[in-house]
Amino acid sequence: MRIGITCYPTYGGSGVVATELGKALARRGHEIHFIAYAPPQRLTHVTEHIYFHEVRVNTYPLFEYPPYSLALTSKMIDVVKHEQLDLLHVHYAIPHATSAVLARQILACEGIHIPVVTTLHGTDITLVGQDPSFAPVVTHAINASDGVTAVSDYLRRETHGHFEVEREIEVIPNFVDTDRFTRQQKGHFKQAIAPNGEKLLIHVSNFREVKRAGDVVHVFHRLHEGGLNGNGPGVKLLLVGDGPDRPAAEALARELGVYGDVRFLGKQEPIEEILSVADVFLMPSGSETFGLAALEAMSCGVPVVSSDIGGLPELNVHGETGFLCPLADIDCLTDATHRILTDSTLHERMAKAARQRAVEQFDIDRIVPQYEGFYQQMIDRVENADPAPVGGCA
Numbered sequence: 001m002r003i004g005i006t007c008y009p010t011y012g013g014s015g016v017v018a019t020e021l022g023k024a025l026a027r028r029g030h031e032i033h034f035i036a037y038a039p040p041q042r043l044t045h046v047t048e049h050i051y052f053h054e055v056r057v058n059t060y061p062l063f064e065y066p067p068y069s070l071a072l073t074s075k076m077i078d079v080v081k082h083e084q085l086d087l088l089h090v091h092y093a094i095p096h097a098t099s100a101v102l103a104r105q106i107l108a109c110e111g112i113h114i115p116v117v118t119t120l121h122g123t124d125i126t127l128v129g130q131d132p133s134f135a136p137v138v139t140h141a142i143n144a145s146d147g148v149t150a151v152s153d154y155l156r157r158e159t160h161g162h163f164e165v166e167r168e169i170e171v172i173p174n175f176v177d178t179d180r181f182t183r184q185q186k187g188h189f190k191q192a193i194a195p196n197g198e199k200l201l202i203h204v205s206n207f208r209e210v211k212r213a214g215d216v217v218h219v220f221h222r223l224h225e226g227g228l229n230g231n232g233p234g235v236k237l238l239l240v241g242d243g244p245d246r247p248a249a250e251a252l253a254r255e256l257g258v259y260g261d262v263r264f265l266g267k268q269e270p271i272e273e274i275l276s277v278a279d280v281f282l283m284p285s286g287s288e289t290f291g292l293a294a295l296e297a298m299s300c301g302v303p304v305v306s307s308d309i310g311g312l313p314e315l316n317v318h319g320e321t322g323f324l325c326p327l328a329d330i331d332c333l334t335d336a337t338h339r340i341l342t343d344s345t346l347h348e349r350m351a352k353a354a355r356q357r358a359v360e361q362f363d364i365d366r367i368v369p370q371y372e373g374f375y376q377q378m379i380d381r382v383e384n385a386d387p388a389p390v391g392g393c394a
Protein backbone atom coordinates (compact mmCIF):
# COMPACT_ATOMS: atom_id res chain seq x y z
CA MET A 1 0.00 0.00 0.00
CA ARG A 2 1.00 3.62 -0.46
CA ILE A 3 0.12 5.47 2.71
CA GLY A 4 0.30 9.15 3.62
CA ILE A 5 0.90 9.76 7.34
CA THR A 6 0.40 13.11 9.03
CA CYS A 7 1.35 13.81 12.63
CA TYR A 8 2.89 16.42 14.91
CA PRO A 9 6.54 15.88 14.14
CA THR A 10 8.23 17.41 17.12
CA TYR A 11 6.07 17.02 20.18
CA GLY A 12 4.45 14.18 22.05
CA GLY A 13 3.47 10.56 21.90
CA SER A 14 1.16 10.75 18.89
CA GLY A 15 4.13 11.74 16.71
CA VAL A 16 6.18 8.88 18.15
CA VAL A 17 3.41 6.36 17.46
CA ALA A 18 2.85 7.68 13.92
CA THR A 19 6.56 7.57 13.12
CA GLU A 20 7.17 4.12 14.56
CA LEU A 21 4.09 2.87 12.72
CA GLY A 22 5.33 4.37 9.44
CA LYS A 23 8.78 2.84 9.92
CA ALA A 24 7.31 -0.58 10.72
CA LEU A 25 4.97 -0.43 7.71
CA ALA A 26 7.92 0.50 5.47
CA ARG A 27 9.85 -2.50 6.78
CA ARG A 28 6.86 -4.62 5.79
CA GLY A 29 7.13 -3.33 2.22
CA HIS A 30 4.58 -0.50 2.19
CA GLU A 31 5.47 2.90 0.76
CA ILE A 32 5.17 5.58 3.43
CA HIS A 33 4.87 9.30 2.80
CA PHE A 34 5.11 11.51 5.89
CA ILE A 35 3.36 14.84 5.32
CA ALA A 36 4.17 17.37 8.05
CA TYR A 37 5.82 20.74 8.71
CA ALA A 38 9.09 19.07 9.78
CA PRO A 39 10.55 15.57 9.65
CA PRO A 40 9.22 13.55 12.61
CA GLN A 41 11.71 13.42 15.47
CA ARG A 42 12.03 9.65 15.54
CA LEU A 43 12.59 9.53 11.78
CA THR A 44 16.29 9.66 12.35
CA HIS A 45 17.18 8.52 8.87
CA VAL A 46 15.09 8.09 5.77
CA THR A 47 15.20 4.50 4.62
CA GLU A 48 13.86 2.59 1.67
CA HIS A 49 10.10 3.08 1.18
CA ILE A 50 10.02 6.22 3.39
CA TYR A 51 9.50 9.71 2.00
CA PHE A 52 9.01 13.07 3.66
CA HIS A 53 6.95 15.95 2.22
CA GLU A 54 7.30 19.28 3.98
CA VAL A 55 4.26 21.49 4.44
CA ARG A 56 5.26 25.11 3.99
CA VAL A 57 2.94 27.87 5.06
CA ASN A 58 3.30 31.12 3.18
CA THR A 59 3.33 34.17 5.33
CA TYR A 60 1.44 37.20 4.12
CA PRO A 61 0.98 40.49 5.95
CA LEU A 62 -2.76 39.86 6.20
CA PHE A 63 -2.27 36.56 8.04
CA GLU A 64 -1.87 37.17 11.72
CA TYR A 65 -2.36 33.39 12.01
CA PRO A 66 -0.92 31.65 8.91
CA PRO A 67 -3.46 28.96 7.88
CA TYR A 68 -1.42 25.76 8.38
CA SER A 69 -4.49 23.49 8.04
CA LEU A 70 -5.09 24.75 4.51
CA ALA A 71 -1.46 24.44 3.47
CA LEU A 72 -1.56 20.89 4.84
CA THR A 73 -4.71 20.15 2.82
CA SER A 74 -3.06 21.37 -0.38
CA LYS A 75 0.05 19.31 0.33
CA MET A 76 -2.06 16.23 0.98
CA ILE A 77 -3.81 16.71 -2.38
CA ASP A 78 -0.48 17.12 -4.11
CA VAL A 79 1.06 14.01 -2.55
CA VAL A 80 -2.04 11.84 -3.07
CA LYS A 81 -2.08 12.76 -6.75
CA HIS A 82 1.60 12.57 -7.53
CA GLU A 83 2.50 9.58 -5.38
CA GLN A 84 -0.78 7.77 -6.09
CA LEU A 85 -1.51 7.15 -2.44
CA ASP A 86 -4.08 4.54 -1.42
CA LEU A 87 -4.93 6.04 1.96
CA LEU A 88 -4.33 8.99 4.28
CA HIS A 89 -3.74 8.20 7.96
CA VAL A 90 -3.78 11.21 10.27
CA HIS A 91 -2.74 11.22 13.92
CA TYR A 92 -4.34 13.67 16.37
CA ALA A 93 -7.64 15.08 15.20
CA ILE A 94 -6.81 18.79 15.33
CA PRO A 95 -6.32 19.97 12.61
CA HIS A 96 -5.07 16.89 10.74
CA ALA A 97 -8.39 15.09 10.40
CA THR A 98 -10.12 18.20 9.11
CA SER A 99 -7.38 18.83 6.56
CA ALA A 100 -7.59 15.23 5.34
CA VAL A 101 -11.39 15.26 5.05
CA LEU A 102 -11.20 18.46 3.02
CA ALA A 103 -8.42 17.03 0.82
CA ARG A 104 -10.58 13.94 0.21
CA GLN A 105 -13.51 16.14 -0.82
CA ILE A 106 -11.41 18.19 -3.22
CA LEU A 107 -9.81 15.07 -4.72
CA ALA A 108 -13.23 13.51 -5.26
CA CYS A 109 -13.97 16.35 -7.70
CA GLU A 110 -11.14 14.97 -9.80
CA GLY A 111 -12.47 11.41 -9.54
CA ILE A 112 -9.84 10.36 -6.98
CA HIS A 113 -11.40 8.58 -4.01
CA ILE A 114 -9.08 8.16 -1.09
CA PRO A 115 -10.02 6.85 2.35
CA VAL A 116 -9.10 8.85 5.45
CA VAL A 117 -8.21 7.08 8.69
CA THR A 118 -8.04 9.21 11.84
CA THR A 119 -6.32 8.01 14.99
CA LEU A 120 -7.37 9.77 18.18
CA HIS A 121 -4.58 10.05 20.72
CA GLY A 122 -5.27 12.15 23.76
CA THR A 123 -5.97 15.79 24.39
CA ASP A 124 -7.49 16.09 20.91
CA ILE A 125 -10.45 14.41 22.68
CA THR A 126 -9.97 14.78 26.42
CA LEU A 127 -9.03 18.46 26.58
CA VAL A 128 -8.34 20.69 23.57
CA GLY A 129 -10.94 19.05 21.34
CA GLN A 130 -13.71 19.75 23.83
CA ASP A 131 -13.07 23.48 23.76
CA PRO A 132 -16.01 25.17 22.01
CA SER A 133 -13.55 26.73 19.57
CA PHE A 134 -12.75 23.26 18.22
CA ALA A 135 -15.53 20.85 19.24
CA PRO A 136 -17.87 21.15 16.21
CA VAL A 137 -14.96 20.78 13.80
CA VAL A 138 -13.53 17.78 15.67
CA THR A 139 -16.98 16.16 15.74
CA HIS A 140 -17.39 16.63 12.01
CA ALA A 141 -13.90 15.35 11.20
CA ILE A 142 -14.45 12.20 13.28
CA ASN A 143 -17.84 11.52 11.72
CA ALA A 144 -16.58 12.24 8.21
CA SER A 145 -13.42 10.07 8.40
CA ASP A 146 -13.73 6.71 6.67
CA GLY A 147 -12.25 4.94 9.68
CA VAL A 148 -11.44 6.05 13.21
CA THR A 149 -9.17 4.37 15.72
CA ALA A 150 -8.46 5.17 19.36
CA VAL A 151 -5.38 4.13 21.34
CA SER A 152 -7.37 2.76 24.29
CA ASP A 153 -10.87 1.70 25.19
CA TYR A 154 -10.97 4.61 27.63
CA LEU A 155 -10.40 7.04 24.74
CA ARG A 156 -13.08 5.34 22.66
CA ARG A 157 -15.58 5.78 25.52
CA GLU A 158 -14.52 9.40 26.09
CA THR A 159 -15.06 10.19 22.41
CA HIS A 160 -18.57 8.75 22.48
CA GLY A 161 -19.25 10.46 25.80
CA HIS A 162 -18.14 13.96 24.86
CA PHE A 163 -18.87 14.31 21.15
CA GLU A 164 -21.92 13.65 19.01
CA VAL A 165 -20.29 10.62 17.51
CA GLU A 166 -22.31 7.44 17.03
CA ARG A 167 -20.01 5.72 14.59
CA GLU A 168 -17.82 2.77 15.42
CA ILE A 169 -14.34 3.49 16.74
CA GLU A 170 -11.79 0.71 16.51
CA VAL A 171 -9.43 0.37 19.48
CA ILE A 172 -5.89 -0.28 18.30
CA PRO A 173 -3.59 0.15 21.27
CA ASN A 174 -0.16 1.71 21.12
CA PHE A 175 2.78 -0.60 20.68
CA VAL A 176 6.46 -0.96 21.37
CA ASP A 177 9.35 -2.60 19.59
CA THR A 178 10.20 -5.12 22.31
CA ASP A 179 13.43 -6.11 20.54
CA ARG A 180 14.70 -2.57 20.76
CA PHE A 181 13.15 -1.71 24.14
CA THR A 182 14.73 -4.50 26.11
CA ARG A 183 16.85 -4.42 29.23
CA GLN A 184 20.45 -3.89 28.26
CA GLN A 185 23.62 -4.32 30.28
CA LYS A 186 24.56 -0.75 31.07
CA GLY A 187 26.97 -1.33 33.95
CA HIS A 188 29.17 1.68 33.21
CA PHE A 189 26.25 4.07 32.95
CA LYS A 190 24.69 2.69 36.14
CA GLN A 191 28.03 2.95 37.94
CA ALA A 192 28.39 6.58 36.82
CA ILE A 193 24.91 7.54 37.92
CA ALA A 194 24.55 5.39 41.02
CA PRO A 195 28.12 4.73 42.21
CA ASN A 196 26.99 3.37 45.59
CA GLY A 197 24.35 1.04 44.20
CA GLU A 198 21.54 3.53 44.74
CA LYS A 199 18.07 2.59 43.51
CA LEU A 200 16.97 4.60 40.50
CA LEU A 201 13.56 6.14 39.98
CA ILE A 202 12.79 7.43 36.51
CA HIS A 203 10.22 9.75 34.97
CA VAL A 204 10.09 10.47 31.24
CA SER A 205 7.76 13.12 29.89
CA ASN A 206 7.36 16.38 28.04
CA PHE A 207 6.93 18.17 31.39
CA ARG A 208 3.53 19.60 30.64
CA GLU A 209 1.23 20.40 33.57
CA VAL A 210 -0.77 17.22 32.94
CA LYS A 211 2.32 15.09 33.69
CA ARG A 212 2.48 16.34 37.30
CA ALA A 213 6.28 16.32 37.44
CA GLY A 214 6.04 18.03 40.84
CA ASP A 215 4.42 14.88 42.27
CA VAL A 216 7.43 12.89 41.10
CA VAL A 217 9.73 15.22 43.03
CA HIS A 218 7.51 15.03 46.13
CA VAL A 219 7.49 11.22 46.04
CA PHE A 220 11.25 11.21 45.64
CA HIS A 221 11.64 13.63 48.54
CA ARG A 222 9.54 11.38 50.81
CA LEU A 223 11.56 8.30 49.87
CA HIS A 224 14.79 10.22 50.29
CA GLU A 225 13.83 11.45 53.73
CA GLY A 226 11.88 8.44 54.86
CA GLY A 227 14.54 5.84 55.15
CA LEU A 228 15.69 4.77 51.76
CA ASN A 229 18.62 7.11 52.19
CA GLY A 230 20.52 6.27 55.31
CA ASN A 231 19.21 2.75 55.89
CA GLY A 232 20.02 1.33 52.53
CA PRO A 233 21.82 1.96 49.34
CA GLY A 234 19.99 5.25 48.82
CA VAL A 235 17.87 6.43 45.96
CA LYS A 236 18.28 8.76 43.01
CA LEU A 237 15.87 10.26 40.53
CA LEU A 238 16.35 10.53 36.78
CA LEU A 239 14.13 13.06 35.00
CA VAL A 240 14.20 12.66 31.25
CA GLY A 241 12.61 15.07 28.77
CA ASP A 242 11.92 18.74 28.71
CA GLY A 243 8.97 21.09 28.72
CA PRO A 244 7.26 24.00 30.44
CA ASP A 245 7.17 22.49 33.96
CA ARG A 246 10.82 21.51 34.12
CA PRO A 247 12.02 24.75 35.77
CA ALA A 248 9.33 24.36 38.46
CA ALA A 249 10.41 20.76 39.07
CA GLU A 250 14.02 21.90 39.39
CA ALA A 251 13.03 24.66 41.82
CA LEU A 252 10.99 22.21 43.89
CA ALA A 253 13.89 19.76 44.07
CA ARG A 254 16.11 22.57 45.35
CA GLU A 255 13.51 23.78 47.82
CA LEU A 256 13.06 20.27 49.22
CA GLY A 257 16.82 19.81 49.48
CA VAL A 258 17.05 16.80 47.17
CA TYR A 259 18.48 18.47 44.08
CA GLY A 260 21.86 16.80 44.57
CA ASP A 261 20.31 13.37 44.00
CA VAL A 262 18.14 14.36 41.03
CA ARG A 263 19.56 14.22 37.54
CA PHE A 264 17.74 16.31 34.93
CA LEU A 265 18.86 14.67 31.72
CA GLY A 266 16.80 16.63 29.19
CA LYS A 267 15.71 15.03 25.94
CA GLN A 268 17.59 11.80 25.43
CA GLU A 269 17.82 9.11 22.79
CA PRO A 270 18.16 6.19 22.85
CA ILE A 271 15.85 6.19 25.81
CA GLU A 272 16.00 2.40 26.21
CA GLU A 273 19.58 2.70 27.46
CA ILE A 274 18.47 4.93 30.32
CA LEU A 275 15.38 2.85 31.06
CA SER A 276 17.68 -0.17 31.35
CA VAL A 277 19.22 1.12 34.57
CA ALA A 278 15.95 2.17 36.24
CA ASP A 279 14.23 0.34 39.09
CA VAL A 280 10.79 2.02 39.06
CA PHE A 281 9.04 4.24 36.49
CA LEU A 282 6.80 6.97 37.91
CA MET A 283 3.82 8.30 35.93
CA PRO A 284 1.55 10.35 38.22
CA SER A 285 -0.25 12.03 35.28
CA GLY A 286 -3.54 13.85 35.68
CA SER A 287 -4.71 12.63 32.29
CA GLU A 288 -3.33 9.88 30.10
CA THR A 289 -5.20 8.01 27.42
CA PHE A 290 -2.58 5.32 27.12
CA GLY A 291 0.86 6.16 28.58
CA LEU A 292 3.33 5.22 25.86
CA ALA A 293 6.36 6.17 27.97
CA ALA A 294 5.21 3.69 30.63
CA LEU A 295 4.89 0.95 28.02
CA GLU A 296 8.45 1.59 26.85
CA ALA A 297 9.61 1.29 30.47
CA MET A 298 7.65 -1.96 30.96
CA SER A 299 9.24 -3.38 27.85
CA CYS A 300 12.63 -2.71 29.48
CA GLY A 301 11.48 -4.61 32.58
CA VAL A 302 10.77 -1.56 34.74
CA PRO A 303 7.72 -1.79 37.06
CA VAL A 304 5.39 1.22 36.82
CA VAL A 305 3.81 3.24 39.62
CA SER A 306 1.13 5.38 38.03
CA SER A 307 -2.09 7.17 38.71
CA ASP A 308 -5.28 5.18 38.33
CA ILE A 309 -6.78 7.35 35.60
CA GLY A 310 -7.65 7.32 31.90
CA GLY A 311 -6.22 4.43 29.91
CA LEU A 312 -3.46 3.63 32.40
CA PRO A 313 -5.29 0.69 34.02
CA GLU A 314 -5.50 -0.92 30.56
CA LEU A 315 -1.71 -0.89 30.50
CA ASN A 316 -0.43 -1.09 34.06
CA VAL A 317 -2.01 -4.01 35.93
CA HIS A 318 -2.28 -3.18 39.64
CA GLY A 319 -0.24 -5.58 41.75
CA GLU A 320 1.23 -7.30 38.70
CA THR A 321 3.21 -4.92 36.51
CA GLY A 322 3.33 -2.18 39.15
CA PHE A 323 0.81 -0.25 41.22
CA LEU A 324 -2.00 2.20 40.50
CA CYS A 325 -2.76 5.03 42.93
CA PRO A 326 -5.56 7.60 43.13
CA LEU A 327 -4.75 10.84 41.36
CA ALA A 328 -2.42 13.13 43.32
CA ASP A 329 -2.16 10.67 46.23
CA ILE A 330 1.49 11.24 47.16
CA ASP A 331 1.24 8.86 50.14
CA CYS A 332 0.06 6.01 47.94
CA LEU A 333 2.63 6.71 45.23
CA THR A 334 5.39 6.83 47.84
CA ASP A 335 4.29 3.64 49.62
CA ALA A 336 3.91 1.74 46.33
CA THR A 337 7.37 2.82 45.15
CA HIS A 338 8.88 2.04 48.54
CA ARG A 339 7.40 -1.47 48.46
CA ILE A 340 8.91 -2.24 45.08
CA LEU A 341 12.30 -0.75 45.93
CA THR A 342 12.64 -2.57 49.23
CA ASP A 343 11.29 -6.02 48.31
CA SER A 344 13.59 -7.62 45.76
CA THR A 345 11.26 -10.60 45.20
CA LEU A 346 8.36 -8.25 44.44
CA HIS A 347 10.58 -6.14 42.21
CA GLU A 348 11.73 -9.16 40.24
CA ARG A 349 8.19 -10.48 39.84
CA MET A 350 6.85 -7.12 38.66
CA ALA A 351 9.78 -6.45 36.33
CA LYS A 352 9.19 -9.83 34.68
CA ALA A 353 5.42 -9.31 34.46
CA ALA A 354 5.88 -5.83 32.99
CA ARG A 355 8.17 -7.14 30.26
CA GLN A 356 5.85 -10.08 29.60
CA ARG A 357 2.80 -7.85 29.28
CA ALA A 358 4.63 -5.58 26.82
CA VAL A 359 5.70 -8.56 24.73
CA GLU A 360 2.40 -10.45 24.82
CA GLN A 361 -0.06 -7.57 24.44
CA PHE A 362 1.67 -4.59 22.89
CA ASP A 363 4.48 -5.85 20.70
CA ILE A 364 4.87 -3.98 17.40
CA ASP A 365 4.48 -7.18 15.39
CA ARG A 366 1.16 -7.83 17.03
CA ILE A 367 -0.31 -4.33 16.60
CA VAL A 368 0.95 -3.17 13.19
CA PRO A 369 -0.97 -5.95 11.34
CA GLN A 370 -4.12 -4.61 12.99
CA TYR A 371 -3.52 -1.28 11.23
CA GLU A 372 -2.82 -3.06 7.95
CA GLY A 373 -6.08 -4.99 8.24
CA PHE A 374 -7.97 -1.80 9.08
CA TYR A 375 -6.45 0.07 6.10
CA GLN A 376 -7.40 -2.75 3.75
CA GLN A 377 -10.98 -2.68 5.01
CA MET A 378 -11.18 1.08 4.36
CA ILE A 379 -9.64 0.79 0.90
CA ASP A 380 -12.03 -2.05 -0.05
CA ARG A 381 -14.99 -0.12 1.29
CA VAL A 382 -14.15 3.01 -0.74
CA GLU A 383 -13.40 0.96 -3.86
CA ASN A 384 -16.71 -0.87 -3.65
CA ALA A 385 -18.85 2.13 -2.76
CA ASP A 386 -20.80 4.15 -5.28
CA PRO A 387 -19.04 7.50 -5.19
CA ALA A 388 -21.29 9.91 -3.35
CA PRO A 389 -22.22 12.99 -5.39
CA VAL A 390 -19.75 15.73 -4.64
CA GLY A 391 -20.94 19.29 -4.32
CA GLY A 392 -18.91 22.33 -5.22
CA CYS A 393 -16.86 20.80 -8.04
CA ALA A 394 -16.05 22.90 -11.06
Ligand code: GMT
Nearest residue numbers: 012013014121122123288289290291292
Ligand atom coordinates in the same frame (compact mmCIF):
# COMPACT_ATOMS: atom_id res chain seq x y z
O1 GMT B 1 -2.78 14.42 23.89
C1 GMT B 1 -1.71 14.86 24.30
O2 GMT B 1 -1.58 15.54 25.30
C2 GMT B 1 -0.52 14.58 23.53
C3 GMT B 1 -0.65 13.24 22.94
C4 GMT B 1 0.31 13.29 21.87
O3 GMT B 1 -0.18 13.48 20.81
O4 GMT B 1 1.48 13.23 22.11
O5 GMT B 1 -0.40 12.21 23.91
C5 GMT B 1 -1.37 11.23 23.97
O6 GMT B 1 -1.01 10.26 23.01
C6 GMT B 1 -0.03 9.30 23.40
C7 GMT B 1 0.19 8.37 22.21
O7 GMT B 1 -0.99 7.75 21.80
C8 GMT B 1 -0.52 8.56 24.63
O8 GMT B 1 0.41 7.55 25.01
C9 GMT B 1 -0.66 9.57 25.77
O9 GMT B 1 -1.21 8.90 26.88
C10 GMT B 1 -1.60 10.69 25.35
N1 GMT B 1 -1.47 11.77 26.35
C11 GMT B 1 -2.51 12.17 27.08
O10 GMT B 1 -3.59 11.64 27.03
C12 GMT B 1 -2.22 13.28 28.01
